Amino acid sequence: MNLETDLKAVGPRIRMMMPNLTPLEARVVETVFALRTFDDETSLKEIASEAGVSEAMVVKITKKLGFAGYREFRSAVAQYNRLPTAEMHQELSLEDTSREIVQKVFRTSIQALEETLAIMDIEAFDRAADLIYGARQRDFYGVGGSAQIARDVAHKFLRIGVRSSVYDDSHMMLMSAALLGSDDVAIGFSHSGNTVAVIEAIQLARRNGARTIAITNYNASPLAQHADVVLCSTAQGSPLMGENAAARIAQLNILDAIFVAVAQRDYKAAERGLAKTMSAVASKRKDKFL
Numbered sequence: 001m002n003l004e005t006d007l008k009a010v011g012p013r014i015r016m017m018m019p020n021l022t023p024l025e026a027r028v029v030e031t032v033f034a035l036r037t038f039d040d041e042t043s044l045k046e047i048a049s050e051a052g053v054s055e056a057m058v059v060k061i062t063k064k065l066g067f068a069g070y071r072e073f074r075s076a077v078a079q080y081n082r083l084p085t086a087e088m089h090q091e092l093s094l095e096d097t098s099r100e101i102v103q104k105v106f107r108t109s110i111q112a113l114e115e116t117l118a119i120m121d122i123e124a125f126d127r128a129a130d131l132i133y134g135a136r137q138r139d140f141y142g143v144g145g146s147a148q149i150a151r152d153v154a155h156k157f158l159r160i161g162v163r164s165s166v167y168d169d170s171h172m173m174l175m176s177a178a179l180l181g182s183d184d185v186a187i188g189f190s191h192s193g194n195t196v197a198v199i200e201a202i203q204l205a206r207r208n209g210a211r212t213i214a215i216t217n218y219n220a221s222p223l224a225q226h227a228d229v230v231l232c233s234t235a236q237g238s239p240l241m242g243e244n245a246a247a248r249i250a251q252l253n254i255l256d257a258i259f260v261a262v263a264q265r266d267y268k269a270a271e272r273g274l275a276k277t278m279s280a281v282a283s284k285r286k287d288k289f290l
Helices: 003-008 010-020 023-034 044-051 055-064 070-081 084-088 098-119 122-134 145-159 170-178 196-207 244-265 267-288
Strands: 138-141 165-167 185-190 211-216 229-232
Touching: 003 010, 003 070, 003 098, 010 023, 010 070, 010 098, 023 044, 023 055, 044 055, 055 070, 098 244, 122 185, 122 211, 122 229, 122 244, 138 145, 138 170, 138 196, 145 165, 145 185, 145 244, 145 267, 165 170, 170 196, 185 196, 196 211, 211 244, 244 267
Parallel strands: 138 165, 138 185, 185 211, 211 229
Antiparallel strands: none
């Protein structure tokens, strides 16, 4: 294992577990990450006092997050906090100058990309690419910003002759899912993994025999639980931008990589599809100016 890659995954993996914590437990974890002086010397007593909980509660939370106990948790988080990527994230402020705004937004996106790469499950990635490549029908489900990510990758696929459909209406999603079968794949996009319309469509598609893929920020979310394959992005939120903005950048990159992997599975067919679609677009442009 690459030690640096493993350390980069510490923050993301803890964030992905946050929905499984109670509000009090989540507050304790937030207290740790907000404590600038947190290091290998930070005592259990100090964290308990700072968060207003018992020492036993802190230990219980660290175990719930997958660590052997407080010491292992402290060591992992302290090392993660020392990574350059962990230092990239800075909270946006209403007093920020234009230069500071640009730097903070870009650094947050860079951090999201670095950490999403660190937690990427390559086996799941390959399986997703295989399912999309081999499918008869590919239906993408998403609402709001997630639908825009779906449209972006559907556009790329169409350019190389791989047909897919995008649905952002709950009724249309269900109608689509009702018509899918064992030769098809349904891909659900939801940052939180809690978007009811997307979850219901993925559930129905799966009941009808279709393979299902989830693109989400939380691998234990309801959407992820109903998917055959889960691809996770990760991003650290801020009061002004939330998590979605940076997560969107990471998800676009995941889908760009999926697009390339699908095209690679039959590169000659992708080339032929691209030639046909680009020829059609070029002819249209030529006609417009005649």
